[in-house]
Amino acid sequence: MGDKLGYYHDSMVLMNKGVEMELVRILQILTSIDFSGNKFEGEIPKSIGLMKELHVLNLSNNAFTGSIPSSMGNLTALESLDVSQNKLSGKIPQELGKLSFLAYMNFSHNQLSGLVPGDNQFQTQPCSTFEDNLALFGPSLDNDCIDIRTPTLQQxxxxxxxxxxxxxxxxxxxxxxxxxxxxxxxxxxxxxxxxxxxxxxxxxxxxxxxx
The missing domain is CATH 1.20.5 (Single alpha-helices involved in coiled-coils or other helix-helix interfaces)
Structure with a gap:
């Protein structure tokens, strides 16, 4: 019955300690996912954007690489997003700026670059949200965070x-x-x-x- 109603997504592939791990029959009506503090590797699956009921997504303190998928912009109910302390690169997707419920976010301690979305929810974030991403710039950083630098550079x-x-x-x-x-x-x-x-x-x- 659940499958007929479309409550499940078929699968999602993650890397754990260099080994691919397939998560099958993922319930799309989950409201909270916390994968923090593991050793997940590889890219964040684009299919994460299918889980439109998510309110909280925590992928922090792993070894994710690649870019933040723009499909996260489909998570219209998302209120909290934490992808800090990974090895993510590329830009913060502009699509995230359209998530009106997104009140908390953390992109710190990655290798992100480019223009930070200038929407209101981004401009109200503390400087620590973007810390240790030297190549980020934009109106969200131009006010209070103009001098933000990586701890490595300061050291x-x-x-x-x-x-x-x-x-x-x-x-x-x-x-x-x-x-x-x-x-x-x-x-x-x-x-x-x-x-x-x-x-x-x-x-x-x-x-x-x-x-």
Whole structure:
């Protein structure tokens, strides 16, 4: 009966630890899916867009690659979307900007690029929603998130600053040691030629005149 009513989608293929895994007879009237914290690989199936009753979709903390399927724009009931901490690339589909119920989203810690949808629900998101996606841009980031950068870039700058200080220290410390050593020698022995060079020259002149 369920099949006749179209409540089931035939199958969906996911990768788990390098092994293809087929999920069969997926109930399309599911309202929440949480696959977070696994080791799923491969691309997010385009067939995810057939599950039009979804309210919550969490695919975070996996190893998904490829792009976010534009078919997610068909999930008109979606209220929460989390695809953070994967290896996703490409653009955030503009179709997601048309999901009027989508209140929470997280695209952070991926390799996404391009224009972020400028619709209202995107512009109200905190900067952390797009964190660690250096190549993203658009009106959703131009206001409060203009300086958002990847932790890796920030860390590189901090490391460069530390290295500069270390290099300065390496050059400065031997100079101090050398100066202190010279001062010690001069204070201890005080050679006459250094203490009174003009007097030494005067003696030479007198000796020359005497001869």
């Amino acid at each position: 590189n700058e901090e490391d460069a600053e530390v290295i500069s200080w270390i290099a300065a220290g390496i050059g400065f410390i031997p100079g101090i040691v050398y100066g202190v050593t010279i001062k010690y020698i001069l204070d201890s022995y005080k050679p006459q030629w250094f203490m009174n060079p003009f007097g030494r020259n005067n003696r030479r002149r007198r000796s020359t005149i005497a001869h």
